[in-house]
Amino acid sequence: MSLQRKAVEIGRFRDGRLIYRLDSDLPPMGYIAIGVIDRGTNVIQARPTTICPQNCIFCSVDAGLKSIHRWAEYVAEPGLITRGVESVLKIKGCSVEVLLDTIGDVLTYPWLVELIKELRNINGVKSIALETHGLFLSEKLVDKLHEAGLDRVNLSIETLNQDKARFLYGTPAYSVNRVLKVAEYLVKETSIDLHVTPLWLPGLNDEDLLRVIDWAIRVGAGKKWPPVTIQKFIKHKYGRGSWIREVSWSDFWSFIDELEKKTGVRLKWSMDEWGMHYARRIKPKYSRGDLVEVDVIARGWLRGEFLGVINGEYLIGVRGRRGLRVDIGRRHIARIVGDKDGLLLGLLEKTIS
Ligand code: SF4
Numbered sequence: 001m002s003l004q005r006k007a008v009e010i011g012r013f014r015d016g017r018l019i020y021r022l023d024s025d026l027p028p029m030g031y032i033a034i035g036v037i038d039r040g041t042n043v044i045q046a047r048p049t050t051i052c053p054q055n056c057i058f059c060s061v062d063a064g065l066k067s068i069h070r071w072a073e074y075v076a077e078p079g080l081i082t083r084g085v086e087s088v089l090k091i092k093g094c095s096v097e098v099l100l101d102t103i104g105d106v107l108t109y110p111w112l113v114e115l116i117k118e119l120r121n122i123n124g125v126k127s128i129a130l131e132t133h134g135l136f137l138s139e140k141l142v143d144k145l146h147e148a149g150l151d152r153v154n155l156s157i158e159t160l161n162q163d164k165a166r167f168l169y170g171t172p173a174y175s176v177n178r179v180l181k182v183a184e185y186l187v188k189e190t191s192i193d194l195h196v197t198p199l200w201l202p203g204l205n206d207e208d209l210l211r212v213i214d215w216a217i218r219v220g221a222g223k224k225w226p227p228v229t230i231q232k233f234i235k236h237k238y239g240r241g242s243w244i245r246e247v248s249w250s251d252f253w254s255f256i257d258e259l260e261k262k263t264g265v266r267l268k269w270s271m272d273e274w275g276m277h278y279a280r281r282i283k284p285k286y287s288r289g290d291l292v293e294v295d296v297i298a299r300g301w302l303r304g305e306f307l308g309v310i311n312g313e314y315l316i317g318v319r320g321r322r323g324l325r326v327d328i329g330r331r332h333i334a335r336i337v338g339d340k341d342g343l344l345l346g347l348l349e350k351t352i353s
Pocket residue numbers: 052053054055056058059060061062063064103104105133
């Protein structure tokens with residue numbers, strides 16, 4: 001099968017964004033939006049989908065129905081993720097946590113339960129966690145995730161106030177009370193742990209965080225892992241919330257100290273306490289400056305970017321140099337211009353077939 005036919009268009013948003021299904025035979029690494037990422041620790045990031053049902057005003061990756069920078073979304077077949085995790089494990093020499101942390105919301109993934117079951121069966125996978133804002137959480141889904149072998153849910157919840165939540169999450173479909181109820185069920189009725197990870201939005205949810213922390217402790221979050229971690233709001237080039245105040249790291253840590261004093265809850269944890277440590281890193285064969293042949297197989301997630309494959313081995317995000325026409329299904333010569341954490345970006349220089 002040609003590489004291009006391994007990225008199949010399966011739908012389209014009203015704004016013209018295409019949804020691709022990525023075949024499990026495609027390379028699992030190299031692209032930030034989908035697949036598997038190794039950042040040199042015992043935690044492997046796994047991203048099986050990019051789709052999100054929310055429209056958070058602070059979204060760092062411009063996800064959801066009102067995205068303006070995206071022109072494609074992906075859903076990867078489970079085999080692409082499991083192969084990626086297996087190939088990273090071969091290099092690591094230690095057991096790992098698989099963290100399902102997408103640039104969307106992983107609860108939209110149609111094969112989530114199957115994927116977790118398959119990950120559970122891989123030798124060397126010690127724990128499996130997922131990150132979500134919880135819109136699609138239900139008691140029925142929690143039961144299935146529990147049975148499949150999920151160990152932890154990292155729940156991002158920025159406020160307990162219903163109206164504010166709908167404003168922050170950009171959707172009337174979000175019910176805080178429902179999400180809280182399901183999270184409480186998860187803690188009480190299953191062995192899955194709950195780790196609450198609110199984002200501090202300076203000036204918008206300072207007081208709300210006190211109530212979120214209080215709720216997390218009261219319902220028993222942190223059975224095995226730390227109960228709460230506060231995240232810092234950081235502006236991103238393609239993210240939303242440019243009008244939200246971004247504070248310095250020293251102001252952030254002072255705020256966390258204050259929160260700890262007010263709540264009596266510890267909010268700072270070492271890597272060690274998280275069970276995290278540095279571990280051998282996969283060294284990609286290709287790096288910045290290399291000239292490579294790239295098959296362009298689909299649109300990239302950001303407008304103007306394309307998804308390519310180098311030599312059948314790595315995914316890469318590419319753009320054409322000024323004046324170059326980029327066609328999906330054709331092969332090009334590209335220079336690699338970015339390779340941080342094995343995430344490859346390239347500039348297409350010419351078309352060769
Ligand atoms: S912050 Fe998360 S839940 Fe909200 S729009 Fe972005 S990806 Fe979706």
